[in-house]
Amino acid sequence: MGSPVGLHRVREPAGVLPQAAWRLDARPEIEPDEVRLSVERLNLDAASFRQLTEAHGGDGDAVRDEVVKIVSERGKLHNPVTGSGGMLIGTVDEAGPASPLGLRPGDRVATLVSLTLTPLAVTDGLAGWDGRGEQAPARGHAILFARSAAAVLPDDLPATLALAVLDVCGAPALTARTVAAGRPVAVLGAAGKSGALSLAAARRAGAGRTVGVVPTAAERDRLVAAGLADEVVLADARDAVAVSEAVRGALGGEGAGVTVVCVDVPGCEHGAILATAGGGTVIFFSMATSFTAAALGAEGLAADVTMLIGNGYVPGHAAMALELVRTEAGVRRLIEARLQAD
């Protein structure tokens, strides 16, 4: 039997959990409590894909080669610069008799744990991917531990849409849990996947006025058309003063009770803090968040705000996010538009 959290797959350094490991053992043979998936598609997380694209000046072939190299060296898709990964779609190839995940051979699933801790081998050099979008068709295998999470893909949604939604499904679930009835909510990066889902979840959870912050007129128009926010405002999320003024302007001078950060670029901590009312909460979902910038920023602004590290796991998160995309036409339109743009 393997370790439920995958300690037996850690190659180096010894003694750490798979996510902290430099290298995992991605051998295809499974322990009785493991599951092996046949990989169909990788979904790089936004921060990682953006970093790779910028590092290679937009050269898709170079991005692809680097992803192949990372997987080959580390036994997992774990971007060493951003520290982030993504998720994948695959089909259950073999489920150990002691696996508690309830999966059966042939089930088509999306992994709900990060690729940064999922043993992975790629066998086709990602030949079917041009390196220019977050979703990469792939052949190979991946391993799930006893304490992993995966969702069987729904029949009624396209796989690419389901994967995109499941990739960020922690955001709407944690937003819904955090929102207080009647209190205003601001979402930075509101026209993205996690932003749109978080806005919809906030409204369902009984939020007061909702404000979506976006960086461009095109995103503003799309978000207005989607009808997910009471107010849509334009601001660069890295410009702390501009963000704060935009949100407070939309809320009649008041700060947000909950501010949700879904912008995948560094430097958005201070704007989120300044936009939040005293006693309010900031939820950071962006993997580009700096812990010290947030901690010292709030202290330096003498801001009495609660700051949450966006945990990608909340019980029931996958079902909730899929339900939002089924029932909120605006969410679905926004996410499909982004997938087409990729």
Added chain:
Amino acid sequence: MGSPVGLHRVREPAGVLPQAAWRLDARPEIEPDEVRLSVERLNLDAASFRQLTEAHGGDGDAVRDEVVKIVSERGKLHNPVTGSGGMLIGTVDEAGPASPLGLRPGDRVATLVSLTLTPLAVTDGLAGWDGRGEQAPARGHAILFARSAAAVLPDDLPATLALAVLDVCGAPALTARTVAAGRPVAVLGAAGKSGALSLAAARRAGAGRTVGVVPTAAERDRLVAAGLADEVVLADARDAVAVSEAVRGALGGEGAGVTVVCVDVPGCEHGAILATAGGGTVIFFSMATSFTAAALGAEGLAADVTMLIGNGYVPGHAAMALELVRTEAGVRRLIEARLQAD
């Protein structure tokens, strides 16, 4: 009049808050809402001092020279590697007529906002400091904005003790706010300044069983003698499995309701998450915390825990921490012992 958050002191890049700036303007002339302090002593934060010491192989002169260089280049003591700073003691030299901080010339104060955003000039090359401890005697000046925070030093405590306590006073205040009555609390790095204060604060707030985790037998003996925890256990906080087993062992198999991370080394995120019960909360106070390691670690362990970025500002934090050190002999002994060891 200056900007209340100090925007007028940002030299580069333009448009960011002082904490995010590469360089501040530390000119001594003040705006009507600013305060100028005559500096007496700098207190480097633990993560920064440790990084500098390791980078220079324990050479105190080299550490001192680098701190002088940082302040001279950046107009603030902002360690570019750790992103952290510290705080200072000084005397009010001039208080602008519009300053809301209530300080008067001659007041001896400690700053409660980070040195990473405090305009600072050092004029003595830190000649009185050997570079081997966190507290550096210094001559020069520093600037407080309208929206800063500073505490007048109490007459009944030595300045070095008060400074050490005020430096981490956010930790006990946020711990007290987070603890639920009767629920167990674990503190990693429990024999340090913030750890000891957090343990005492948790107990006062009505915590159930308290567990202190320390890395060495010497610290264990000191913490047992201080009488601040119901259980004291030995574990390397970077060894996730060891930490979890130690905490759960001390709690009869249960996880902690609140786990407080006060260890100033990287890699403690996973142990804290594993040591925490489902539905519980982890508070990260260490500036060495990795946002992505925490977010992806919790997701990868399918751990339903709330994770807080330790905000150094909580209303009333300074008074609460000073009161703890006055009334809890064990806390005072531990902190004084650490100061002597410096």
